[in-house]
Amino acid sequence: MLLKGKVLFSLVSALMVAPAGSGAQAPVEKATLAGGCFWCMVHPFENLEGVLEVKSGYTGGHMENPSYRDVVSGKTGHVEAVQITFDPSKTSYSEILDLFWRQIDPTDPGGQFVDRGNQYATAIFYHSEAQKRAAIKSRDLLDRSGTYDKSIVTEIRPFSRFYDAEPYHQDYHKKNPMGYRQYRIGSGRDPYLSRIWKGKPPKAAVWKRAAYRKKTDDELRNMLTPLQYRVTQKDGTEPPFDNAYWNNKDQGIYVDVVSGEPLFSSLDKYESGTGWPSFTKPLVPENIVLKEDRSLFSVRTEVRSRHGDSHLGHLFPDGPPPKGHRYCMNSAALRFVAEEDLVKEGYDEYAKLFGD
DSSP states (O other): OOOOTTOOOOHHHHOOOOOSSOSSSOOOEEEEEEESSGGGGTHHHHTSTTEEEEEEEEESSSOSSOOHHHHHTTOSOOEEEEEEEEOTTTSOHHHHHHHHHTTSOTTOTTEETTEESGGGOEEEEESSHHHHHHHHHHHHHHHHTTSOSSOOOOEEEEOOOEEEOOGGGTTHHHHSHHHHHHHHHHTTHHHHHHHHHTTOOOSSHHHHHHHSOOOOHHHHHHHSOHHHHHHHHHOOOOOTTSSSSTTOOOSEEEEETTTOOEEEEGGGEEOOSSSSOEESSOSSGGGEEEEEEOOTTSOEEEEEETTTOOEEEEEESOSOTTTOOEEEEOGGGEEEEEGGGTTTTTOGGGGGGGOO
């Protein structure tokens, strides 16, 4: 398949779907999506903010309570699918659709990758008229984007009933992680997606929120140095004037060493004389969480990352004008991404801050 141009569409900015219901707290919603083998359609959504549950199952056919053997026979009309229960106040249906398109080949009417047959067809099963409108708009946007040289054939159909797959099919990627990774590569899914999207993270905020996640303790211990672990997970403090970035004058951005979420820019860094990297303001304020800290017999303002939940440092009121803020950070909690590496590492939206 030929990739035309360099157009990477973003449905998030183009689609607005009102959450169901009304009132201060929106009820949960469901999204039902078919993308070929349901093993491969669970993990992309499970770490998405606001997603409460992802189940593998069968839908769209005429047989009641089908088994896996029934469905793979191709005679039931059912397709393998996932049903996602989500909080629309945290993740919109549009964002879920955006992530869905990036998991499949929407131009193949005969199945998905090595899995052939109508039981592996792609489809969006809408639960409401609002979902139907959003699905049609998202499909048309992708079709016009120039990403593919074939038409989008993914069907948009009304939802009827979803049947849970057998327990051994649920969370397959967790039960058999090695087999799952081998299947994604061997089936051709990962090589295809890497080629279509050229290995770059999609620009949609949904993908970034999925990636900027809190890691398990085992993951953290494997990926962090002892100092990084102590600072980010145990609220530690590194020595002043003896850390990676206190005197760094290169241009670029600083991201959470755990999650990768962007936090600060070199454009807002200044010499505070304290021996720690200091900033007048965050690059992405919504990625910063402030908490009261009453340790050390005083009251201070702790700074943490929103998605990684890393301890970063403290905010003090003795910075330069006009606001007088000093975000005093630990280098051990940060990773510096140089200006020339921003596009390569998927932070291309911040490259424009530094000019040509």
